[in-house]
Amino acid sequence: MKHPIAYMTGHLQNFTVGHGFWSFQLDTIGISWALGILILGAGWAVGRHLDEDRPTGLQNVLEAVVEFVDDQIQGIFPVKDPLIGPLALTVFLWVLLMNMMDELPIDLLPTVAGWFGVHHFRSTPTADPYTTLGMALCVFILTLVYNVRNKGLLGYLKGYLVHPFGPYLFPFNVLMTLVEEIAKPLSLGLRLFGNMFAGELVFLLIALLPWWAGWVADTGWGIFHLLIIALQAFIFMILTIMYLAMAAAEEGGAH
Amino acid sequence: MTISVTLFVQMASFLLLVFFINRVLWGPLTALLARRQKRIADGLAAAEEGRRALDRAHNQEEEILKLARERAAAILDHADHRARGLVDEARERAQQEGEQMMALLRAEAAAETTRLREALRHDVARLALLGAERVVQREIDGRLHEDLLHQVMEQL
Numbered sequence: 001m002k003h004p005i006a007y008m009t010g011h012l013q014n015f016t017v018g019h020g021f022w023s024f025q026l027d028t029i030g031i032s033w034a035l036g037i038l039i040l041g042a043g044w045a046v047g048r049h050l051d052e053d054r055p056t057g058l059q060n061v062l063e064a065v066v067e068f069v070d071d072q073i074q075g076i077f078p079v080k081d082p083l084i085g086p087l088a089l090t091v092f093l094w095v096l097l098m099n100m101m102d103e104l105p106i107d108l109l110p111t112v113a114g115w116f117g118v119h120h121f122r123s124t125p126t127a128d129p130y131t132t133l134g135m136a137l138c139v140f141i142l143t144l145v146y147n148v149r150n151k152g153l154l155g156y157l158k159g160y161l162v163h164p165f166g167p168y169l170f171p172f173n174v175l176m177t178l179v180e181e182i183a184k185p186l187s188l189g190l191r192l193f194g195n196m197f198a199g200e201l202v203f204l205l206i207a208l209l210p211w212w213a214g215w216v217a218d219t220g221w222g223i224f225h226l227l228i229i230a231l232q233a234f235i236f237m238i239l240t241i242m243y244l245a246m247a248a249a250e251e252g253g254a255h
Numbered sequence: 256m257t258i259s260v261t262l263f264v265q266m267a268s269f270l271l272l273v274f275f276i277n278r279v280l281w282g283p284l285t286a287l288l289a290r291r292q293k294r295i296a297d298g299l300a301a302a303e304e305g306r307r308a309l310d311r312a313h314n315q316e317e318e319i320l321k322l323a324r325e326r327a328a329a330i331l332d333h334a335d336h337r338a339r340g341l342v343d344e345a346r347e348r349a350q351q352e353g354e355q356m357m358a359l360l361r362a363e364a365a366a367e368t369t370r371l372r373e374a375l376r377h378d379v380a381r382l383a384l385l386g387a388e389r390v391v392q393r394e395i396d397g398r399l400h401e402d403l404l405h406q407v408m409e410q411l
Contacts, residue, residue: 018260025261032265036272043280050287052294066284085285086277094272125265134265 008204011110013120014128025128027113032125035097039090065093072238077245084244087142088237091135096233098126099196103222103229106203126232127196129189136189139240143184146247188239195232199225380408 015027046059055063069089077084102124113121125131147156160177161170202225206217384404 021257021259023259023261024264025259028261029264029268032268036268036275039272040275040279043276043283047279047283050283052287052291062280063284063288066281067288070285070288083273086281087273089281090269090273090276093276094269128261130259130261131265134262135269137262138266138269 004208007208008201010120011106011122011204012200013122015113015118015121025130027109027121027123028125028128028131031101031123032094032098032131035101035125036094038097039093065089069237073241076238076241078249081244081248083142084241087244088241091240092233092237095126095135095192095236096230098124098131099229099233101125102127102196102199102203102225106200106207122200124196124200126192127200129193132193132196133185133189135236136185139188139243140185143243143247146244150248184243188236188243192232192236195228199228376408380404383407 014025016023016025018024042058042062046062050059066089069092070085073084073088104123106123109123110121113119122128147159151159160174161167163173163177165173165176199221202221203218206214206221208214209217384407
């Protein structure tokens with residue numbers, strides 16, 4: 001019989017090398033890289049012989065995904081932009097695949113890692129806040145770049161003074177806008193992290209049930225979690241597009 | 256949670272992945288989709304152009320047919336006219352010829368009648384003379400009785 005607390009805390013620790021600031025969480029990094037390379041490999045394999053007239057197999061899938069992402073961008077983004085497309089596609093595919101790792105049996109990768117003397121291993125990179133907040137931070141930095149490029153540094157900072165209560169209440173405005181701007185990346189990253197972490201936690205709890213109950217609960221939660229996986233990948237992508245669209249909008253976009 | 260280097264590794268990984276996905280996936284596929292879209296648009300435009308050309312050809316065809324029909328009608332009309340003229344002419348000529356022939360025949364018949372009558376008269380005169388010879392039991396000399404013969408013939 002597994003000890004519940006030890007089991008769960010053991011599963012919630014990353015495979016970490018180094019100390020303090022210089023601690024590399026090799027499971028998160030390794031799996032996210034592996035999935036990134038998987039995406040690039042698929043793209044490379046399809047790109048080697050693209051067939052314009054008779055697309056087959058993986059090319060169809062990737063074409064559909066690209067068109068889907070492009071449709072979202074066309075609907076939201078106010079201007080043509082060379083970066084938003086690959087950015088949104090990367091967010092969608094990468095987050096989707098990283099979330100998918102949650103669907104693997106919760107003990108599979110930790111057990112395999114255990115054979116190689118690694119005692120803690122977490123398979124879902126998006127259940128690690130470093131991944132989700134890292135991506136959210138990148139999006140935040142890009143919104144800053146877009147804002148400054150679009151409105152000028154002074155124009156952007158002026159938004160902090162006059163929005164949302166008009167120029168006479170500027171101290172409140174600065175406070176409100178600051179909170180608003182910081183809340184965006186924070187909520188973006190934490191939403192995904194929270195969903196995936198909770199999903200992982202539920203799988204862990206189910207793993208503690210007796211096998212005859214665990215089997216049914218695992219299947220049920222696994223199916224439901226698929227929905228969350230796809231939904232969270234989609235939400236992260238849509239919000240990325242929307243935040244950047246606001247920053248790139250001609251005016252009044254910093255809302 | 257403290258900030259660790261993993262955060263920056265993940266940020267760098269993300270940006271790097273965006274760069275490479277643009278290179279191998281987004282770029283080629285959007286270019287492909289754009290090409291296909293253009294080809295489809297071009298194909299549809301060509302089809303539309305073809306349809307318009309067909310319409311034009313249909314219109315032209317109708318015009319040509321109409322013209323041909325008109326010309327054929329004119330030709331028929333002309334031919335009809337001409338045929339009627341020819342028939343009339345032929346009838347006229349036939350009538351004339353028939354009349355000429357008739358006149359000729361009539362003249363011939365008249366001549367024949369005269370000739371026959373003359374011959375008949377001769378025969379009758381000779382018969383009369385012969386009869387007279389029998390009656391008078393002597394020969395009537397033709398030369399001597401020339402006058403008489405002529406008188407008889409005149410009376411017949």
